[in-house]
Amino acid sequence: MSDLPHLTAGIDAGASSVKVVLARSDRGEGATLLGSVVQRIRRRSLEEVVRSAFEAACGEASVAPSALCYVASTGDSDAVPFRTGHFYGMTAHARGACFLDPECRAVVDVGALHARAIKMDARGKVLGHRMTSQCASGSGQFVENIARYLGVTLEDVGALSVSALAPEQVSGICAVLAETDVINMVSRGIGAADILRGIHASIAERLARLLRAAGAEGVVQLTGGPAADAGLVLALREACVAGIRGRGLDLTVRSHPQGILAGAIGAALLGARRFADLIDKGRFDVLGRDALIGTNGGGLA
Amino acid sequence: MSAESLVAEARSQVDDVDLGPVHAWKRANPGGLAVGTMPIYVPRPLIEAVGALPVAIFGGGDQVDIIRGDSYFQSYICHIPRSTLELALGGRLDCLDAMIFPSICDVIRNLGGMWRLLFPEKLSVYLDLPQTFDLAVGGRFFAHELHRIASLLEAAGARPLNDEALVAAIRVENVRRAALERVDALRRAEPWRAPASEVYLLARLGGLLPAAEHTRWLEDYLTAAQGRAARPVDNVRVVLVGAFCEQPPLGLLRTLEKAGCDIIEDDLQLGLRTIEGPIDLREGEDPVFSLARSWIERGGATASRYIGDDEKGRALVERVRTLGADGVVFAAASFCDPALLDQPMQEAALARAKIPYTTLKFAENTGQFQVVREQAGAFSDAVKLWGIA
Numbered sequence A: 001m002s003d004l005p006h007l008t009a010g011i012d013a014g015a016s017s018v019k020v021v022l023a024r025s026d027r028g029e030g031a032t033l034l035g036s037v038v039q040r041i042r043r044r045s046l047e048e049v050v051r052s053a054f055e056a057a058c059g060e061a062s063v064a065p066s067a068l069c070y071v072a073s074t075g076d077s078d079a080v081p082f083r084t085g086h087f088y089g090m091t092a093h094a095r096g097a098c099f100l101d102p103e104c105r106a107v108v109d110v111g112a113l114h115a116r117a118i119k120m121d122a123r124g125k126v127l128g129h130r131m132t133s134q135c136a137s138g139s140g141q142f143v144e145n146i147a148r149y150l151g152v153t154l155e156d157v158g159a160l161s162v163s164a165l166a167p168e169q170v171s172g173i174c175a176v177l178a179e180t181d182v183i184n185m186v187s188r189g190i191g192a193a194d195i196l197r198g199i200h201a202s203i204a205e206r207l208a209r210l211l212r213a214a215g216a217e218g219v220v221q222l223t224g225g226p227a228a229d230a231g232l233v234l235a236l237r238e239a240c241v242a243g244i245r246g247r248g249l250d251l252t253v254r255s256h257p258q259g260i261l262a263g264a265i266g267a268a269l270l271g272a273r274r275f276a277d278l279i280d281k282g283r284f285d286v287l288g289r290d291a292l293i294g295t296n297g298g299g300l301a
Numbered sequence B: 001m002s003a004e005s006l007v008a009e010a011r012s013q014v015d016d017v018d019l020g021p022v023h024a025w026k027r028a029n030p031g032g033l034a035v036g037t038m039p040i041y042v043p044r045p046l047i048e049a050v051g052a053l054p055v056a057i058f059g060g061g062d063q064v065d066i067i068r069g070d071s072y073f074q075s076y077i078c079h080i081p082r083s084t085l086e087l088a089l090g091g092r093l094d095c096l097d098a099m100i101f102p103s104i105c106d107v108i109r110n111l112g113g114m115w116r117l118l119f120p121e122k123l124s125v126y127l128d129l130p131q132t133f134d135l136a137v138g139g140r141f142f143a144h145e146l147h148r149i150a151s152l153l154e155a156a157g158a159r160p161l162n163d164e165a166l167v168a169a170i171r172v173e174n175v176r177r178a179a180l181e182r183v184d185a186l187r188r189a190e191p192w193r194a195p196a197s198e199v200y201l202l203a204r205l206g207g208l209l210p211a212a213e214h215t216r217w218l219e220d221y222l223t224a225a226q227g228r229a230a231r232p233v234d235n236v237r238v239v240l241v242g243a244f245c246e247q248p249p250l251g252l253l254r255t256l257e258k259a260g261c262d263i264i265e266d267d268l269q270l271g272l273r274t275i276e277g278p279i280d281l282r283e284g285e286d287p288v289f290s291l292a293r294s295w296i297e298r299g300g301a302t303a304s305r306y307i308g309d310d311e312k313g314r315a316l317v318e319r320v321r322t323l324g325a326d327g328v329v330f331a332a333a334s335f336c337d338p339a340l341l342d343q344p345m346q347e348a349a350l351a352r353a354k355i356p357y358t359t360l361k362f363a364e365n366t367g368q369f370q371v372v373r374e375q376a377g378a379f380s381d382a383v384k385l386w387g388i389a
Helices: A046-061 A089-100 A140-150 A154-162 A175-187 A192-214 A230-242 A259-280 A293-299 B003-014 B020-028 B044-049 B080-089 B106-118 B135-155 B163-189 B196-208 B211-227 B250-258 B287-298 B314-323 B337-352 B370-386
Strands: A006-013 A017-026 A029-040 A070-075 A104-110 A115-120 A126-131 A218-224 A251-255 B034-037 B053-056 B098-102 B123-127 B236-241 B261-266 B327-333 B357-362
Touching: A006 A046, A006 A089, A006 A259, A017 A046, A017 A259, A029 A046, A029 A259, A070 A089, A070 A259, A089 A104, A089 A115, A089 A126, A089 A218, A089 A259, A089 B370, A104 A192, A104 A251, A104 A259, A115 A192, A126 A192, A126 B370, A140 A154, A140 A175, A140 A192, A154 A192, A154 A230, A175 A192, A192 A230, A218 A230, A218 A259, A230 A251, A259 B370, B003 B196, B003 B211, B020 B034, B020 B053, B034 B044, B044 B053, B044 B135, B044 B163, B044 B211, B044 B287, B053 B196, B080 B106, B098 B106, B098 B135, B106 B123, B123 B135, B135 B287, B163 B196, B163 B211, B163 B261, B163 B287, B196 B211, B196 B250, B196 B261, B236 B250, B236 B314, B236 B370, B250 B261, B250 B370, B261 B314, B261 B370, B314 B327, B314 B337, B327 B337, B327 B370, B337 B357, B357 B370
Parallel strands: A006 A070, A104 A218, A218 A251, B034 B053, B034 B098, B098 B123, B236 B261, B236 B327, B327 B357
Antiparallel strands: A006 A017, A017 A029, A104 A115, A115 A126
16 A cells, blocks of 8 residues: 555645645655546535545546545535545645745645635644634635625625725725725715725735744745736735835735635645654554555545 | 433433432432532432432523622632532532532531531531551541431431441442443444433433432443444544543533544443442442442542542553543643642643643533634644644
């Protein structure tokens, strides 16, 4: 089983979508992504979406589940009953971001319900982090809600925001207040582009504070669903230049087209590393062959 | 019955702050006394031997809002005395005919004092657990204490204590302890079949039941858990340490498990496990002294037991190594002096032994676990991937 390469899967069971990646690597290094799938949860059960996305990813990669040496979950572990092991979202995003951009030393992971800034080393080992508290105003769901009010599709949000000429200022503290701001703006006839840019600026300011608190340095990757949102990327760059209380942050903000997959990628690569370590230490026998999805299909048809 | 059904039923009984199982016992045993016992340790066989039901009281957990209880304790006091008084003042502990307060900390001592003032009609006993671990001194003293308690219970309407009944009760208790050890052994070997959050509920249920009945529950669960379809998961194996008197909410245990920690040992239900191994009965020995001797000779190294500073943590390090645990999670109740005073010495012992650990705090009514999730997830990953915390 320790023969190289390691075929592993990473499943990021998030609050609004499930991301699955299949990877081939040598202990998590030198990886090639064989397949990836993103499925929105909508009104389905999370476990159902996980199974559907996993099967789709295996199909796309032409890899049988039985060929995988480790299936790693991140996000909601309970939604992945056939997992071999689980990695915390922060750890997985840090590793995934390092894969997508080896120069990055920090991540801003914007999930549906929260955002967190993570500082890490070149291996993806987390050195520090900060997370938003209860308020959802730094989250992807917040952007979705605003887009829905404005009648704008999520795909158009970034381009519209970038085209804004006179961004409106909205509350950066509270999502509820910000939504009220937006309703007022709509009634005042403010254009969708300016409103969205204001929303992005508000979120970006919070993210910049998190980055500073986490001690981020150098290159920062934006990961999670909004990673592809050009408006948020631009706003975060501007927020870093503007800095906190007039002191700019010396950070280079980047995004990657596969930024939404960072958690799943990281989980897959960490799974390969963990599997190899367990084999080296002779501990996979303790864990048992049943943990391998290949031995019993993990309950999958 | 499936393991899931047994656990669900155990949870409904454990969560029943109106003590339904105790009412049921009293209906089935007219005239029998129900004797409340505060954590950590009261010898249950002694109470069963006089025909009474020992009822472990762990406060109200996250089931009750504290309104009156807060007026009796300062804000820098742990939560369990408030919720215990809240339950009592609300009449929910009326089915208890007596209460025993063991000498585990000043707070429980104060609670015992308040109890006497608030409920003068009920028997209230303070049990001094000896801190001199010499049989001729501490053993004699503890046996005297236990005889005193038996006499007080008799005066309150319990049966007189006799050797035959106590020997029988100790034997039944030993059977229960053996069953609990088998469940613990399954959890250590195959935690995916018997996760700590389930074992905890099954163990805690024992605080409400006679030992023989609890044994049947444990045996049923063991059979069901061994036979359940469950897959191993690559989690880190941790020992959970909290010197637990106040119990954490079940959500905290579930959060640790979801974060990738298999809790292969804990000191949650310390009273049931603090004597290591069976209670040793000896031919010709007063069985009350046998109980006392077990505490003196086989009592675990808990925070409520005075042990020289240089020894603190040694037992924990040995336990972690024996169990093959990857690390330790400290989870002390906020303002729990015994736990929090011991913790630095235990941490130092772990650090010397290069055993990873992390520390959390909780209150019994904690409802938000995001911080725990963050910390436990980071700890689990650090141990798994980097071998450190």
